[in-house]
Amino acid sequence: MAPRESENSVRISRTFKVADKAMDIPVVNDAVSEVTKITAPIAPYLEEGMRIIKDKAGESMSENLKDKVGSCVSSLDSLACNGLDQLTSAVPSLRSATPELVETTKETASTLLDNIQEYLASFKLSQIGIRIADMYLSVLESPVSLFSNSVSTKIRDVRRHLRAVRRAGAKRAGY
Numbered sequence: 001m002a003p004r005e006s007e008n009s010v011r012i013s014r015t016f017k018v019a020d021k022a023m024d025i026p027v028v029n030d031a032v033s034e035v036t037k038i039t040a041p042i043a044p045y046l047e048e049g050m051r052i053i054k055d056k057a058g059e060s061m062s063e064n065l066k067d068k069v070g071s072c073v074s075s076l077d078s079l080a081c082n083g084l085d086q087l088t089s090a091v092p093s094l095r096s097a098t099p100e101l102v103e104t105t106k107e108t109a110s111t112l113l114d115n116i117q118e119y120l121a122s123f124k125l126s127q128i129g130i131r132i133a134d135m136y137l138s139v140l141e142s143p144v145s146l147f148s149n150s151v152s153t154k155i156r157d158v159r160r161h162l163r164a165v166r167r168a169g170a171k172r173a174g175y
Contacts (some may be wrong), residue, residue, distance in 0.1 A: 018080040121169025
Protein backbone atom coordinates (compact mmCIF):
# COMPACT_ATOMS: atom_id res chain seq x y z
CA MET A 1 0.00 0.00 0.00
CA ALA A 2 2.88 2.41 0.68
CA PRO A 3 3.99 2.39 -2.98
CA ARG A 4 0.53 3.57 -4.02
CA GLU A 5 0.72 6.54 -1.63
CA SER A 6 4.10 7.66 -2.93
CA GLU A 7 2.96 6.96 -6.50
CA ASN A 8 -0.07 9.25 -6.03
CA SER A 9 2.07 11.96 -4.43
CA VAL A 10 4.59 11.82 -7.26
CA ARG A 11 1.89 11.93 -9.91
CA ILE A 12 0.19 14.92 -8.30
CA SER A 13 3.47 16.77 -7.81
CA ARG A 14 4.36 16.36 -11.49
CA THR A 15 1.03 17.88 -12.47
CA PHE A 16 0.86 20.93 -10.22
CA LYS A 17 3.65 22.96 -8.60
CA VAL A 18 1.26 24.07 -5.87
CA ALA A 19 0.89 20.44 -4.74
CA ASP A 20 4.64 20.25 -4.07
CA LYS A 21 4.54 23.48 -2.10
CA ALA A 22 1.47 22.40 -0.15
CA MET A 23 3.01 19.04 0.69
CA ASP A 24 5.96 20.91 2.25
CA ILE A 25 3.56 22.26 4.90
CA PRO A 26 3.50 19.69 7.73
CA VAL A 27 -0.21 19.98 8.55
CA VAL A 28 -1.16 19.53 4.87
CA ASN A 29 1.21 16.60 4.49
CA ASP A 30 -0.25 14.93 7.60
CA ALA A 31 -3.82 15.54 6.43
CA VAL A 32 -3.11 14.09 2.97
CA SER A 33 -1.47 11.04 4.55
CA GLU A 34 -4.48 10.40 6.78
CA VAL A 35 -6.99 10.91 3.97
CA THR A 36 -4.94 8.60 1.74
CA LYS A 37 -5.11 5.90 4.43
CA ILE A 38 -8.86 6.31 4.83
CA THR A 39 -9.63 6.34 1.10
CA ALA A 40 -7.25 3.52 0.19
CA PRO A 41 -10.07 0.96 -0.32
CA ILE A 42 -11.86 3.15 -2.87
CA ALA A 43 -8.78 4.73 -4.47
CA PRO A 44 -8.70 2.36 -7.47
CA TYR A 45 -12.32 3.23 -8.30
CA LEU A 46 -11.62 6.95 -7.99
CA GLU A 47 -8.53 6.66 -10.18
CA GLU A 48 -10.47 4.73 -12.81
CA GLY A 49 -13.25 7.33 -12.75
CA MET A 50 -10.75 10.16 -13.14
CA ARG A 51 -9.07 8.34 -16.03
CA ILE A 52 -12.42 7.91 -17.81
CA ILE A 53 -13.29 11.59 -17.33
CA LYS A 54 -9.86 12.65 -18.58
CA ASP A 55 -10.12 10.40 -21.64
CA LYS A 56 -13.62 11.63 -22.53
CA ALA A 57 -12.60 15.26 -22.06
CA GLY A 58 -9.50 14.70 -24.18
CA GLU A 59 -11.53 13.13 -26.99
CA SER A 60 -14.14 15.89 -27.08
CA MET A 61 -11.76 18.89 -26.89
CA SER A 62 -9.95 20.43 -29.85
CA GLU A 63 -6.19 21.01 -29.69
CA ASN A 64 -6.76 24.76 -29.55
CA LEU A 65 -9.08 24.38 -26.57
CA LYS A 66 -6.62 22.00 -24.88
CA ASP A 67 -3.87 24.62 -25.27
CA LYS A 68 -6.09 27.34 -23.78
CA VAL A 69 -7.14 25.15 -20.87
CA GLY A 70 -3.52 24.13 -20.28
CA SER A 71 -2.46 27.77 -20.29
CA CYS A 72 -5.22 28.68 -17.81
CA VAL A 73 -4.32 25.79 -15.54
CA SER A 74 -0.66 26.80 -15.64
CA SER A 75 -1.56 30.40 -14.76
CA LEU A 76 -3.80 29.25 -11.92
CA ASP A 77 -1.05 26.97 -10.65
CA SER A 78 1.37 29.91 -10.55
CA LEU A 79 -1.19 32.11 -8.79
CA ALA A 80 -1.87 29.37 -6.26
CA CYS A 81 1.88 28.99 -5.63
CA ASN A 82 2.22 32.72 -5.03
CA GLY A 83 -0.81 32.70 -2.72
CA LEU A 84 0.56 29.77 -0.77
CA ASP A 85 3.91 31.55 -0.41
CA GLN A 86 2.12 34.64 0.90
CA LEU A 87 0.08 32.55 3.31
CA THR A 88 3.10 30.75 4.76
CA SER A 89 4.92 34.08 5.06
CA ALA A 90 1.97 35.69 6.84
CA VAL A 91 1.39 32.67 9.10
CA PRO A 92 4.81 31.20 9.88
CA SER A 93 3.32 28.77 12.41
CA LEU A 94 2.06 26.73 9.44
CA ARG A 95 5.64 25.53 9.06
CA SER A 96 5.62 23.99 12.54
CA ALA A 97 4.84 20.34 13.19
CA THR A 98 1.16 19.39 13.32
CA PRO A 99 1.01 18.48 17.05
CA GLU A 100 2.71 21.78 17.92
CA LEU A 101 0.31 23.69 15.65
CA VAL A 102 -2.70 21.96 17.25
CA GLU A 103 -1.47 22.80 20.74
CA THR A 104 -0.82 26.44 19.81
CA THR A 105 -4.28 26.67 18.26
CA LYS A 106 -5.90 25.24 21.39
CA GLU A 107 -4.06 27.71 23.61
CA THR A 108 -4.99 30.64 21.38
CA ALA A 109 -8.64 29.60 21.23
CA SER A 110 -8.75 29.16 25.01
CA THR A 111 -7.28 32.62 25.56
CA LEU A 112 -9.75 34.14 23.12
CA LEU A 113 -12.69 32.46 24.86
CA ASP A 114 -11.45 33.70 28.24
CA ASN A 115 -11.26 37.25 26.87
CA ILE A 116 -14.78 36.96 25.45
CA GLN A 117 -16.08 35.69 28.80
CA GLU A 118 -14.45 38.60 30.62
CA TYR A 119 -15.84 41.10 28.13
CA LEU A 120 -19.37 39.75 28.39
CA ALA A 121 -19.11 39.56 32.19
CA SER A 122 -18.07 43.22 32.33
CA PHE A 123 -21.64 44.34 31.67
CA LYS A 124 -23.81 45.05 34.70
CA LEU A 125 -26.62 42.82 33.45
CA SER A 126 -24.17 39.93 33.06
CA GLN A 127 -22.88 40.51 36.58
CA ILE A 128 -26.43 40.21 37.91
CA GLY A 129 -27.10 37.08 35.84
CA ILE A 130 -23.92 35.41 37.06
CA ARG A 131 -24.81 36.19 40.69
CA ILE A 132 -28.30 34.73 40.23
CA ALA A 133 -26.89 31.58 38.59
CA ASP A 134 -24.35 31.21 41.41
CA MET A 135 -27.10 31.62 44.00
CA TYR A 136 -29.27 28.92 42.38
CA LEU A 137 -26.32 26.56 42.10
CA SER A 138 -25.45 27.10 45.77
CA VAL A 139 -29.02 26.16 46.73
CA LEU A 140 -28.80 23.09 44.48
CA GLU A 141 -25.38 21.98 45.69
CA SER A 142 -26.39 20.84 49.20
CA PRO A 143 -29.23 18.45 48.32
CA VAL A 144 -27.33 17.04 45.34
CA SER A 145 -24.35 16.22 47.58
CA LEU A 146 -26.60 13.78 49.46
CA PHE A 147 -27.11 11.74 46.27
CA SER A 148 -23.98 12.18 44.22
CA ASN A 149 -20.64 13.45 45.36
CA SER A 150 -19.28 13.73 41.80
CA VAL A 151 -22.19 15.90 40.62
CA SER A 152 -21.83 18.06 43.70
CA THR A 153 -18.13 18.53 42.91
CA LYS A 154 -18.98 19.56 39.35
CA ILE A 155 -21.52 22.08 40.60
CA ARG A 156 -18.90 23.49 42.98
CA ASP A 157 -16.43 23.76 40.07
CA VAL A 158 -18.99 25.59 37.94
CA ARG A 159 -19.67 28.01 40.79
CA ARG A 160 -15.94 28.69 41.18
CA HIS A 161 -15.65 29.35 37.46
CA LEU A 162 -18.65 31.68 37.52
CA ARG A 163 -17.20 33.64 40.44
CA ALA A 164 -13.84 33.92 38.69
CA VAL A 165 -15.50 35.16 35.49
CA ARG A 166 -17.64 37.61 37.46
CA ARG A 167 -14.57 39.00 39.27
CA ALA A 168 -12.61 39.28 36.02
CA GLY A 169 -15.54 41.05 34.36
CA ALA A 170 -15.90 43.44 37.30
CA LYS A 171 -12.18 44.18 37.16
CA ARG A 172 -12.39 44.83 33.42
CA ALA A 173 -15.35 47.15 33.89
CA GLY A 174 -13.60 48.97 36.75
CA TYR A 175 -16.19 48.17 39.44
